[in-house]
Amino acid sequence: MRAIRRFLPFLLLMPLGAVPVQAQSWWAVTYAPSVPLSNTKTFADNASWRGINVEYKKAIKENVTAGLSFGWHVFDEQTDEVVSAFGVDISGDQFRYVNSFPMLLNVSYFLGKTGGIRPFIGADAGVYIMEHRLDVGLYTIHETNAHIGFAPEAGFAIPVRPNMSLLVTGRYNYALSAGNVDDQQYLNFGVGFAWNQGF
Amino acid sequence: MLGLGFSAALGAAGACHPNEPTNVAELDVVATAHEDTVDYGAIATYVMPDSVVAIVPPESVLTTLPFDHSHDRQILDQTAEHLAALGYTRLDTYDADNPPDVVVTIRGIAVRNTDIYVSYPWWGYWGWYGWPCCYGPGWGVGYPVVTATQYDVGSIVIDMWDARRADNEAERIPSIWVAALRGLLEGSDAQAPARIEQAIDRAFDQSPYLGHP
Numbered sequence: 001m002r003a004i005r006r007f008l009p010f011l012l013l014m015p016l017g018a019v020p021v022q023a024q025s026w027w028a029v030t031y032a033p034s035v036p037l038s039n040t041k042t043f044a045d046n047a048s049w050r051g052i053n054v055e056y057k058k059a060i061k062e063n064v065t066a067g068l069s070f071g072w073h074v075f076d077e078q079t080d081e082v083v084s085a086f087g088v089d090i091s092g093d094q095f096r097y098v099n100s101f102p103m104l105l106n107v108s109y110f111l112g113k114t115g116g117i118r119p120f121i122g123a124d125a126g127v128y129i130m131e132h133r134l135d136v137g138l139y140t141i142h143e144t145n146a147h148i149g150f151a152p153e154a155g156f157a158i159p160v161r162p163n164m165s166l167l168v169t170g171r172y173n174y175a176l177s178a179g180n181v182d183d184q185q186y187l188n189f190g191v192g193f194a195w196n197q198g199f
Numbered sequence: 200m201l202g203l204g205f206s207a208a209l210g211a212a213g214a215c216h217p218n219e220p221t222n223v224a225e226l227d228v229v230a231t232a233h234e235d236t237v238d239y240g241a242i243a244t245y246v247m248p249d250s251v252v253a254i255v256p257p258e259s260v261l262t263t264l265p266f267d268h269s270h271d272r273q274i275l276d277q278t279a280e281h282l283a284a285l286g287y288t289r290l291d292t293y294d295a296d297n298p299p300d301v302v303v304t305i306r307g308i309a310v311r312n313t314d315i316y317v318s319y320p321w322w323g324y325w326g327w328y329g330w331p332c333c334y335g336p337g338w339g340v341g342y343p344v345v346t347a348t349q350y351d352v353g354s355i356v357i358d359m360w361d362a363r364r365a366d367n368e369a370e371r372i373p374s375i376w377v378a379a380l381r382g383l384l385e386g387s388d389a390q391a392p393a394r395i396e397q398a399i400d401r402a403f404d405q406s407p408y409l410g411h412p
Binding site for chain 1 (some may be wrong): 215227228229231350381382383404406
């Protein structure tokens with residue numbers, strides 16, 4: 001019974017998943033691997049195979065949309081390099097993680113014609129919630145900050161059935177420095193589907 | 200469609216921190232510190248007592264465990280090998296008339312740590328779990344959950360003391376290099392020698408200034 005109580009809010013939210021697609025609107029879910037760049041690469045060098053993007057777009061004029069996008073991108077690296085701080089050199093297996101949660105507003109411009117392949121370019125801006133964590137031995141150093149950031153984006157949608165397209169995107173993410181964390185950059189790709197109407 | 204996204208998110212849950220340590224040896228840490236002003240290349244001789252001394256830190260009197268001396272020989276020999284490779288000559292005994300440049304000591308510490316966490320999960324208790332009708336539906340603070348973890352930690356501390364600058368009146372001798380090797384006292388006994396060897400190697404590898412030109 002307690003389990004039902006716990007999950008009831010989620011159950012009540014589930015019907016939202018069945019909201020009919022509105023005209024000139026676009027929901028998309030993409031698998032989103034990423035490649036770290038700059039300071040992000042210095043901290044966690046491995047390409048990320050863990051990532052997801054969810055986005056919504058709505059037409060505001062012909063070929064132009066505005067919307068929101070949310071994502072979750074995970075970077076990690078294991079290293080045993082020596083870290084020096086406060087006159088002490090520390091070595092051991094380090095486990096480094098970056099969890100990035102971009103929450104962006106976007107504006108996109110679509111090329112092509114309705115019903116055909118639709119290339120698009122876009123500009124995203126918003127906030128990246130980023131957790132940087134370093135585990136070494138029994139110790140954990142972590143910091144979570146809200147980074148202001150922006151992300152130019154390009155992609156194309158290939159219709160695969162009525163109101164549904166295969167979606168391929170690429171996005172360059174640049175998050176400004178925040179807290180004790182320098183600016184962060186990474187490329188992120190998306191492959192998934194868009195449930196759309198009027199595109 | 201949101202359902203699909205939600206399912207994907209659930210599937211990815213737990214992936215925040217992939218590739219976390221799977222072996223206790225991956226939690227071993229070595230920390231070293233040294234004095235910048237010392238010319239380690241000028242150090243020629245040293246004395247090292249042929250034992251690892253178990254100590255009880257003042258802050259851990261109640262939680263100190265007996266130190267396992269079964270690996271003392273390995274610790275002492277491996278330290279001596281590294282110092283020899285660096286060009287240090289070991290003297291058999293401390294001779295006040297012909298003192299060594301430095302004294303190297305090795306200490307062992309074993310401590311049981313207990314961490315207690317109290318958390319208040321924000322579960323959505325939907326409904327009337329009080330009697331007769333105390334709470335309505337909604338989100339609220341759940342019952343506190345108390346979690347206790349206990350783990351034993353062992354440390355080996357290698358100190359290098361500068362006998363040339365010993366202050367006999369004040370009974371003080373400056374420490375010019377220290378290596379603290381710390382790890383969980385878990386895992387198999389068979390794994391211990393390899394973990395100790397790796398930790399001592401790391402201590403000297405990350406201290407290249409100890410070498411003689």
